[in-house]
Amino acid sequence: MQLRQLRYFLAVAEELNFTRAAERIGIAQPPLSQQISNLERELGAELFIRSNRSVALTEAGEALIPYAHRLLNDTDRAASVVGEIARGERGLIRIGAVYSAIYTLIPHVLRTFSLSRPHVKIQLAEMTIAQQIDALAAGSIDVGMLRGPIMEPHIETVSLFRESFVAALPADHRLAAQEVVPLEEIAMEPLIIISPSLSRLYGMRMLTALIERNYRFTIAQEVADMSTLLSLVGAGLGVSLVPASVQGIQIDAIVYRRIRETMPTTIFQLAYRDDVQTHIMPSFVTAATTAVAGRMDQLSGSLPADVAAEQAVSPR
Numbered sequence: 001m002q003l004r005q006l007r008y009f010l011a012v013a014e015e016l017n018f019t020r021a022a023e024r025i026g027i028a029q030p031p032l033s034q035q036i037s038n039l040e041r042e043l044g045a046e047l048f049i050r051s052n053r054s055v056a057l058t059e060a061g062e063a064l065i066p067y068a069h070r071l072l073n074d075t076d077r078a079a080s081v082v083g084e085i086a087r088g089e090r091g092l093i094r095i096g097a098v099y100s101a102i103y104t105l106i107p108h109v110l111r112t113f114s115l116s117r118p119h120v121k122i123q124l125a126e127m128t129i130a131q132q133i134d135a136l137a138a139g140s141i142d143v144g145m146l147r148g149p150i151m152e153p154h155i156e157t158v159s160l161f162r163e164s165f166v167a168a169l170p171a172d173h174r175l176a177a178q179e180v181v182p183l184e185e186i187a188m189e190p191l192i193i194i195s196p197s198l199s200r201l202y203g204m205r206m207l208t209a210l211i212e213r214n215y216r217f218t219i220a221q222e223v224a225d226m227s228t229l230l231s232l233v234g235a236g237l238g239v240s241l242v243p244a245s246v247q248g249i250q251i252d253a254i255v256y257r258r259i260r261e262t263m264p265t266t267i268f269q270l271a272y273r274d275d276v277q278t279h280i281m282p283s284f285v286t287a288a289t290t291a292v293a294g295r296m297d298q299l300s301g302s303l304p305a306d307v308a309a310e311q312a313v314s315p316r
Helices: 003-015 018-025 029-043 059-086 099-104 106-116 129-138 183-187 201-212 226-234 244-248 281-293
Strands: 048-050 055-057 090-097 119-126 143-148 155-170 190-194 218-223 240-243 254-259 265-273 302-304
Touching: 003 018, 003 029, 003 059, 018 029, 055 059, 090 099, 090 129, 099 106, 099 119, 099 226, 099 244, 106 119, 106 281, 129 143, 129 155, 129 265, 143 201, 143 281, 155 201, 155 226, 155 244, 155 281, 183 201, 190 201, 190 226, 190 240, 201 240, 201 265, 218 226, 226 240, 226 254, 240 244, 265 281
Parallel strands: 090 119, 090 143, 190 218
Antiparallel strands: 048 055, 143 265, 155 240, 155 254, 155 265, 155 302
């Protein structure tokens, strides 16, 4: 039984006239009659009662109608779904993102993406930079949203924006009353930092300004992620330098203050495997760049991706 035969059958069943059915589907009447005869032989049952004046459905023909509709609808739906997947309009995208981005950037990126790709399912997981790099290598996520620059084999990056660092202080800290804080004062406080071994180049950028100015400083604790860092700062166990966009995470026990001196920048990037790309990836990259472009004024202390390329790995 062929799908074409079922379409011919339904045309005749609806018209109850071979001539009109042939005109409707755009073929001559003899081939149509032959296809219906072939279908009847294959099924071992007559589907129509034919006479010189009329055509009527048999009981077997009546029974075939809902099955024919279902088979053709399922076939059309399967073709549609496969086409949507091939065009990146349907499927699954697995995203890893650093803690701060989940609260400040990801909601806007996912909203923009969902509007253009409503049938794509999204899985989101909070991950450190190191965890995202490992997950990309293992194929357990499709895209990472992290701070770089990232320079890893087989990982492609798209630079979204760059940003400077600000001071994160306990709300009752002696420097909290100042709008702008001297970096030398920060160096005198116990520092809580993201471990350079876990965050690759990003972790070192936090300390670059202190090292370049030969300030002596004390690292009180190294932590694995931003959520832990902010919790310890809020608890009064030290101060830290954090990317400017982290200011979007408002915690009563923490205040953010600008640094008087010029600070190094960190770049926020979208990362994915260059050898394993889904059809969804181009539309997600477009959504991310669009969402960021629309929020540059809210991303405090940040600059667009084209400026970011001056001090970080350029999008390849």
